[in-house]
Amino acid sequence: MSELSTEEQAIVATVAGFVDRDVRPVARDLEHADSYPGELIDQMKRLGVFGLAIPEPYGAAAVSTPCFVQVTEQLARGWMSLAGAMGGHTVVATLIGEFGTERQKQRYLPRMATGEVRAAMALTEPGGGSDLQAMTTTARRDGGDYVVNGTKTWITNARRSQLVALLCKTDPAARPRHAGISIVLAEPGDGLRVSRDLPKLGYKGVESCELSFDDYRAPAESLLGGTEGRGFAQMMKGLEIGRIQVAARALGVARAALDDALRYAQQREAFGKPIWKHQSVGAYLADMATSYTAARQLVLHAARRYDSGRRCDLEAGMAKLFASETAMQVALNAMRIHGGYGYSTEFDVERYFRDAPLMIVGEGTNEIQRNIITSQLVARGGVGS
Amino acid sequence: MDILVCVKRVPTVGGKIAVTPDGQEVDTRMSGFTISPHEECAVEEAVQITERLGGTVSVLTLGPEAAIDQLRDALALGAGRAVLLETDGREFGPAATAAAIAAEVRSHGYDLVLLGNEASDTGDYQVGIRLAHALGWPVATGIKNLTTSADGAVARREYRGTEESYELPLPAVITVKEGINLPRYPSLPGRLRAKRAPVERSAPAWQPEGLRKQALRVPAVAGHQAVILGRGVDAVPELLRVLGELGVL
Ligand SMILES: Cc1cc2nc3c(=O)[nH]c(=O)nc-3n(C[C@H](O)[C@H](O)[C@H](O)COP(=O)(O)OP(=O)(O)OC[C@H]3O[C@@H](n4cnc5c(N)ncnc54)[C@H](O)[C@@H]3O)c2cc1C
Numbered sequence: 001m002s003e004l005s006t007e008e009q010a011i012v013a014t015v016a017g018f019v020d021r022d023v024r025p026v027a028r029d030l031e032h033a034d035s036y037p038g039e040l041i042d043q044m045k046r047l048g049v050f051g052l053a054i055p056e057p058y059g060a061a062a063v064s065t066p067c068f069v070q071v072t073e074q075l076a077r078g079w080m081s082l083a084g085a086m087g088g089h090t091v092v093a094t095l096i097g098e099f100g101t102e103r104q105k106q107r108y109l110p111r112m113a114t115g116e117v118r119a120a121m122a123l124t125e126p127g128g129g130s131d132l133q134a135m136t137t138t139a140r141r142d143g144g145d146y147v148v149n150g151t152k153t154w155i156t157n158a159r160r161s162q163l164v165a166l167l168c169k170t171d172p173a174a175r176p177r178h179a180g181i182s183i184v185l186a187e188p189g190d191g192l193r194v195s196r197d198l199p200k201l202g203y204k205g206v207e208s209c210e211l212s213f214d215d216y217r218a219p220a221e222s223l224l225g226g227t228e229g230r231g232f233a234q235m236m237k238g239l240e241i242g243r244i245q246v247a248a249r250a251l252g253v254a255r256a257a258l259d260d261a262l263r264y265a266q267q268r269e270a271f272g273k274p275i276w277k278h279q280s281v282g283a284y285l286a287d288m289a290t291s292y293t294a295a296r297q298l299v300l301h302a303a304r305r306y307d308s309g310r311r312c313d314l315e316a317g318m319a320k321l322f323a324s325e326t327a328m329q330v331a332l333n334a335m336r337i338h339g340g341y342g343y344s345t346e347f348d349v350e351r352y353f354r355d356a357p358l359m360i361v362g363e364g365t366n367e368i369q370r371n372i373i374t375s376q377l378v379a380r381g382g383v384g385s
Numbered sequence: 386m387d388i389l390v391c392v393k394r395v396p397t398v399g400g401k402i403a404v405t406p407d408g409q410e411v412d413t414r415m416s417g418f419t420i421s422p423h424e425e426c427a428v429e430e431a432v433q434i435t436e437r438l439g440g441t442v443s444v445l446t447l448g449p450e451a452a453i454d455q456l457r458d459a460l461a462l463g464a465g466r467a468v469l470l471e472t473d474g475r476e477f478g479p480a481a482t483a484a485a486i487a488a489e490v491r492s493h494g495y496d497l498v499l500l501g502n503e504a505s506d507t508g509d510y511q512v513g514i515r516l517a518h519a520l521g522w523p524v525a526t527g528i529k530n531l532t533t534s535a536d537g538a539v540a541r542r543e544y545r546g547t548e549e550s551y552e553l554p555l556p557a558v559i560t561v562k563e564g565i566n567l568p569r570y571p572s573l574p575g576r577l578r579a580k581r582a583p584v585e586r587s588a589p590a591w592q593p594e595g596l597r598k599q600a601l602r603v604p605a606v607a608g609h610q611a612v613i614l615g616r617g618v619d620a621v622p623e624l625l626r627v628l629g630e631l632g633v634l
Contacts, residue, residue, distance in 0.1 A: 007579075011577075014570050014571055017570065043570075046569070046570075047572055048572045051573075052573065059574075060574030060577065060578065061577050071573075
């Protein structure tokens with residue numbers, strides 16, 4: 001069953017074809033070499049993947065969020081890093097599309113749609129990523145500029161972005177604290193330095209970096225939307241699509257692990273029969289497929305809710321929480337089914353196992369998602385109908 | 386350079402081909418329709434030429450209304466304009482097909498017409514040649530390498546182990562073969578644009594031709610035979626002998 005239009009189905013099928021023909025055969029080598037997948041990213045640009053959240057007249061291929069989820073899932077099924085390369089970019093495109101001034105839209109969106117300009121989002125600081133309101137990076141007004149000082153960390157795609165959506169304090173003394181938070185659209189320039197590439201367990205090939213701002217000057221018109229103090233609310237909206245995107249990445253990892261395990265369980269024999277016929281292996285497969293399917297429904301549910309224009313932090317939070325925990329469990333079970341080969345770097349399963357935890361931690365940890373879900377349950381008076 | 390590419394809606398054939406009970410059509414209930422790889426390459430070639438030299442790519446099909454799906458596939462690959470020569474479902478023979486395309490070429494005016502070397506269903510190998518004859522244009526068929534400039538084209542093909550090279554003035558008709566290029570993926574914006582692009586339509590009259598289809602029959606294929614050489618390592622000596630016999634060792 002598909003709720004997508006025929007064109008959107010064709011879009012998902014096109015990306016699936018790209019993943020099978022061009023991504024899966026090379027993903028393992030690129031991952032282990034930890035090399036930047038320049039050629040695949042260029043192909044994604046030509047396909048139009050970076051413009052999927054950018055509507056006309058700025059872009060040419062804005063799709064529904066359920067379609068966006070399925071495209072992201074396909075990319076992550078091939079290699080999660082590729083889906084990561086367009087994740088933050090999409091959040092920034094959504095922020096500019098929703099809240100940007102006309103000038104900001106004109107300046108960035110057409111070039112972001114083609115991938116000529118790629119964007120990163122910078123929230124997390126060395127001192128903490130969960131308690132964003134405690135951030136210490138500041139943008140102080142000085143004549144026609146903002147002067148930015150502070151350090152951000154774990155900023156994915158930072159080296160290869162021409163635009164950083166920077167969450168910072170324009171009024172550090174403001175109470176409540178979020179009233180002093182703004183987003184600055186920062187372009188590379190003096191005083192903005194990528195100070196370090198962070199080594200990591202998985203999610204190889206794309207860079208996650210520390211960024212330091214040292215008297216970096218941005219013109220006043222680079223404040224998203226033009227009004228100070230709106231940044232926290234803007235980013236919470238951006239994170240709704242960000243969390244749906246991360247949930248979709250988790251689906252892709254789970255799907256790849258399930259597909260590999262199902263194939264292997266039919267090829268590998270033990271005690272004179274294919275291992276899927278051993279009841280405990282068969283039961284793993286049944287559970288993996290069941291939770292993957294449930295996760296997928298939950299993510300698509302959040303995607304539909306997002307498109308309805310209503311607040312969807314509860315739904316996006318549930319989707320991210322459940323899909324990422326599912327991906328971890330499915331990757332672990334795929335490893336069990338593969339026996340020793342599951343632990344081998346000559347197979348893909350160990351990569352799924354290293355990639356899955358990112359979706360548990362990134363875009364707001366799952367503990368934070370539970371906090372959001374709980375407070376929305378109370379605010380809305382239950383899960384709703 | 387204004388280029389016309391002709392494509393044909395044909396059944397997708399992968400595994401076994403089945404024929405409808407009345408013996409008139411390939412049974413497509415489980416397979417669907419597509420354009421042949423030759424024609425996909427023709428669209429790609431045209432798009433590449435206009436990317437280099439400027440100009441337009443139009444795509445044409447002669448077929449039932451449903452063939453609009455195939456026009457849209459070609460639009461998604463980068464063609465900018467689509468023409469449907471609509472039939473009532475009856476198969477046009479190669480002469481009538483060429484005549485109908487020639488009428489469109491005369492009324493619109495093109496510098497180059499690209500076709501696949503042959504349609505993958507009827508395999509007549511005639512439409513390109515008949516079209517060129519009707520227009521009084523030069524034609525080269527079975528082309529696997531094409532260099533085009535504003536003044537003319539150099540078309541190359543393999544024929545029995547030697548390469549033949551033709552220089553053609555424009556306008557010309559060229560039929561191409563799979564392998565001339567690697568068709569790109571349709572871009573995602575291309576997919577969405579294709580949905581909205583208008584399709585120009587006309588309905589050429591069907592004409593009887595010398596040949597008529599009586600019925601289709603799937604030829605009996607010689608059954609394949611598998612020989613089990615042995616199990617596990619015991620099979621190795623026998624396997625080596627067979628590979629040696631085949632001359633691959
Ligand atoms: C590979 C990678 C890529 C990333 N990319 C980006 C990026 O592009 N941009 C960006 O801005 N960030 C990025 N991040 C950062 C990520 O969003 C943060 O790591 C995450 O939000 C957690 O922040 P923290 O690491 O500071 O942990 P902390 O906030 O210090 O949390 C530590 C632990 O305490 C728990 N905790 C904290 N507060 C609470 C609470 N109130 N209730 C319950 N538990 C709590 C957390 O859940 C966690 O278990 C990336 C991270 C990684 C690993």
